[in-house]
């Protein structure tokens with residue numbers, strides 16, 4: 001499989017999947033705008049075969065109607081009253097075949113209640129043995145989405161589901177927020193050398209106008225505070241920030257999420 005990155009809107013990436021090298025069929029994940037998708041289809045000589053959605057926010061869905069004007073194709077997405085265009089609703093435990101690739105659906109409520117993510121174990125591709133996760137706004141490189149609709153318990157459970165995937169799983173998130181996220185990660189864990197090294201590497205990529213994505217599960221486990229809520233350094237930091245002893249990982253997560261909301265963007 002090939003996954004093309006389409007920078008779009010202010011900070012979004014739309015991911016364009018070509019499942020099979022010998023076919024021109026492609027699937028767009030989370031098209032918040034149609035124009036970059038139409039451009040990319042032309043540039044890579046691909047035919048749009050379907051639209052795939054993680055959640056209802058406008059920057060993931062606003063391009064759907066314009067794309068459907070030109071293509072009679074299925075729209076896969078969560079069971080959600082807020083995305084009327086979905087023709088094939090999906091929920092936890094479902095699987096979805098896109099070309100020769102098979103994707104498992106994981107429900108990951110927290111950022112929104114309708115959020116789902118797409119995991120392909122990808123074992124049939126000998127040249128690219130790692131699995132792939134299309135994660136929307138649940139997890140970001142070095143961070144996670146804002147908690148608009150869920151509870152800390154719910155969001156943490158969703159992140160734990162993702163954290164349990166194999167370490168070499170390639171992680172495609174929907175926003176380029178990595179430098180701001182890692183600056184926050186460093187505030188939480190000032191002495192974590194993996195965060196410092198990653199920040200240097202990712203800064204270099206951004207200076208060259210390259211995306212910092214995809215990431216991997218292993219890299220997030222080492223550097224992303226939101227999947228490190230059981231690490232003593234992260235717990236201590238949440239305790240100092242809140243002035244209270246946090247007793248559960250969800251409490252730690254809640255402190256981090258509120259702290260990040262007020263953290264300067266750069």
Ligand SMILES: [Zn+2]
Pocket residue numbers: 055057111137145
């Ligand atoms: Zn969102």
